[in-house]
Amino acid sequence: MEKAATAKLVQRHVSRNPGSYASAVILQRNSRSLDNKTLIALYEKLTPGIKALREGEAIKTEIAARKLSVNGATPADFTLKNEVEKAVKLSDYRGKYLLIDFWASWCGPCRASFPHMRELYAQYKDKNFEILSISTDRDKAAWLKAVKEENNPWPQAHDAKSEVSKNTFNVQVLPTLFLLDPKGKIIAQKLEGSELDKKLKELMP
Template sequence: MNKMTTSARMLLLFTALSTGAYAQQKNVIIKGTVIGDTKGHNRIDMYSRNPDRYDTMTVVNNTFGGETTFDAPYRLLFASQYDTKVRGGYAPQGILIDKPGTYHVVARIDSTGTHYSSVDGAAQQVYAAFSAAFDKVSDANEAALKKKYGPDVIKSLYSKTPNEAAATELEEMEMKAASKLVSQYVSKNPGSYAAAFILQRNSRSLDNKTLAALYERLTPAVKALREGEAVKTELSARKLSSTGSTPADFTLKNEVEKAVKLSDYRGKYLLIDFWASWCGPCRAAFPHMRELYAQYKDKNFEILSISTDRDKAAWLKAAKDENNPWPQAHDDKGEVSKNTFNVQVLPTLFLLDPKGKIIAQKLEGEALDKKLKELLP
C-alpha cells in the first residue's frame, strides 16, 4: 500500500475542514441576550414571511437561542410574549440576515416595549444606521409639529377627530425625509442587501424618476434579490397604472369561484377598490360607497372590490358581513394589486373610463364624490 504524502494529507484535511465549516455556515444561528425584566413571560417568537418560517425560543437566565436555514438574504422577525401579555400589543421587529452565520441579538425591554438589535451582519449595520437617522428626523418633525399646533397634536392624530392639517403636514415632512435618506443610503451602499430592502420598503416616498435612478445604481447581484426584483416589478407597474394608461386585462375569481375579468366591465365607468378584511379604513369607507353605488349604478357605473387577503376564509367572512351589492374578487397572490396596479397601501381606488383607461386614482371622500358627480351628473 502506498503511503499518503504529507502534502496530500494536508490537502485532504484542509478540504474536510473547509467542507465542515461550510456546512455549519449553511444555517443562521441566533444567540440572544435579554436586558430587562420579562416578568415571567419568557417566550420569543422568531419568524420570517419570505420565506415562510416560524419558531419559538424560551428565555432562560436572560438568554435565548435558535437556528434556522439560510437560502437567500431576508429579514428575520422577533416578537415577545412580554409585549403581548404586558403591553397588550404584538410588535414584531427584525434584523437583516445577509449571509449564514451567527448573529448576536439583544432584546432590550424598556417602558415602550422590547427592542431588538444586532451588531452582526454588514447589511444589518447599514439598515440600523438608516433607521436611526430616520428616527432622528421623525423626532425633529414631531417636535416642529408640536410647536406649531400644540403639545397634544401627535396624540390627536390617533384619535377619532384628528387634526387633518397637521396629519397632512406630517406626512409631507416624513415623505420628504424618507426620500432624502433612502437616496443617501442606497447610493452609498449599492452592493448591500440593505440597499434593496430600504429601497423596496420605502419606494412609496420616491417619484418614478428617483426610484428608477436608485434601482439602476444597485449592483446586478442586489438587483437579483427578491427585494430588487420587487422594485423592478413596481417600476413596471407604475407605468401600467399611471393616469392615462390602460391596464392589461386580468382574471380573478369571485366568492363562488367564477371568473371575473377586467374586460367584462368595458363600456362602463369602473371604480376598482383594493381592500382587505383587516383594513379598518377600507371597511369604514364602505357605507358611503354603498350610498354612491345606489346613486350611480343606473348611470353606466360599476364598482369592483378586489381583496388582497392572503387568507381566503377571512375575505369570504368579511365580504359576507359587509354584503356590498357590487362584484367581488380575490387577489391573494398580489398578481393584480402589485404587478398591475402598484398598490402600496389600502384602500386604493382607481377609476376607469368605458374604454378601460385610468382617469383618476387614490380618490377618497369628497374627491371621489366630486369626480363621480362630474362624470355622471
C-alpha cells in the same frame, strides 16, 4: 421620520454605495417614500450584480407596476374568482366607468367606507357605472364572511395572492381606489370622500 427626510437618506446612501447589498435592501424597504422618477434613477445607479439580487428584482417589478398604474395607463386584463367561484375579468367591464376598490376584511377604514360607496352606487349604477371590490384577504373564509356581512350590491373578487393588487396596480395600502373610463384607462386613483363624489359628478352629471 418624515417622508422627505427618509427619501434624502436613501438617495445619499444608494448614490454613495451602488454596489452594496445594503443599498438594495434600503431602496426596496423605503420605495414608498420615493416618487417614480427618483426610484428609477436610484435603481439605475445600482450595479448589475446588485440589480440581480432578489431585492433588486423586487424594485424592478415595482417600477414596472408603477408605470402600469399611472393615470392614462390601461391595466392588463386579469381573471379572479368571485364568492361563488365564477370568473371575474377586468375586460367584462369595458364600456363602463369602473371603480375598483382594493380592500380586506380586517381593514377597518375599508369597511367604514362601504356605506358611502353604497350611496354612490345607488346614485350612479344606472349611468354606465360599476364598482368592483377586490379583496386581498389570504383567508378565504374571512373574506366570504365579510362579503356576507357587508352585503354590498356590486361584484366581488378575491385576490388571495395579491397578484393583481401588487403586480398590476401596485397597491401599497388599503383601501385604494382606481377609477377606469369605458375604454379601460385609469383616469383617477386614491380618491376619498368628497374627491370621489366630485369626480363621479363631473363624469356622470
